[in-house]
Amino acid sequence: IAAMPGAKWYEYEPVSNDNVRLGTELAFGAPYRPNFSLDKAKVILSLDGDFLGAEPTALRLAPDFMQGRRPDSGEMNRLYVIESMFSMTGGVADHRLPLRSELVKAVAAALDASISGKVASSPANGPAQARPPAAFLDDPKVAKFLAVVEKDLLDNRGKSAVIVGSQQPPEVHALAHRLNTLLGNTGTTVTYLPDF
Numbered sequence: 001i002a003a004m005p006g007a008k009w010y011e012y013e014p015v016s017n018d019n020v021r022l023g024t025e026l027a028f029g030a031p032y033r034p035n036f037s038l039d040k041a042k043v044i045l046s047l048d049g050d051f052l053g054a055e056p057t058a059l060r061l062a063p064d065f066m067q068g069r070r071p072d073s074g075e076m077n078r079l080y081v082i083e084s085m086f087s088m089t090g091g092v093a094d095h096r097l098p099l100r101s102e103l104v105k106a107v108a109a110a111l112d113a114s115i116s117g118k119v120a121s122s123p124a125n126g127p128a129q130a131r132p133p134a135a136f137l138d139d140p141k142v143a144k145f146l147a148v149v150e151k152d153l154l155d156n157r158g159k160s161a162v163i164v165g166s167q168q169p170p171e172v173h174a175l176a177h178r179l180n181t182l183l184g185n186t187g188t189t190v191t192y193l194p195d196f
Helices: 018-028 058-067 101-116 140-155 170-182
Strands: 032-036 043-047 078-083 095-098 160-164 190-194
Touching (some): 018 032, 018 170, 043 101, 043 140, 078 140, 095 140, 101 170, 140 160, 160 170
Parallel strands (some): 043 078, 043 160, 078 095
């Protein structure tokens, strides 16, 4: 730099965790790495995330997820998947809704609006959110799916998890962190480690 003052240094990684990191910065004001304990989750919502296949955390999350998939024990977790293309996670889902990837943000915002209006929110979480004006949310199939997911998440507060695919924009990750906080999942099924 001293020898060439006009030079600039750029870094680029074709595969990065930037969306996840930026999502925690939006949600909490600092970068964190979410750590999911799916063995403690009774209900899991995956928003365009293949956490059993393509996501970097798949090797760790798959055995945790399978802990709740033992029919001999009498209880099984439920997996809801909203995804843009068929994935390994979607293949084992109890309920799957195919949607274009760019519509996932509106779905997360709609769930946030509905759930934040029904649970006691702390001042740190802010007020209940407005429902996004997206016409596809009124489609009977989508509306029914979201109503069932919402009820199951509310019935399993502290025992659920909302996971987002790493390719989704930071705003979707921030909405998922807010949902996990509203649902009482933070500290039980999801914890956060500082990400430097």
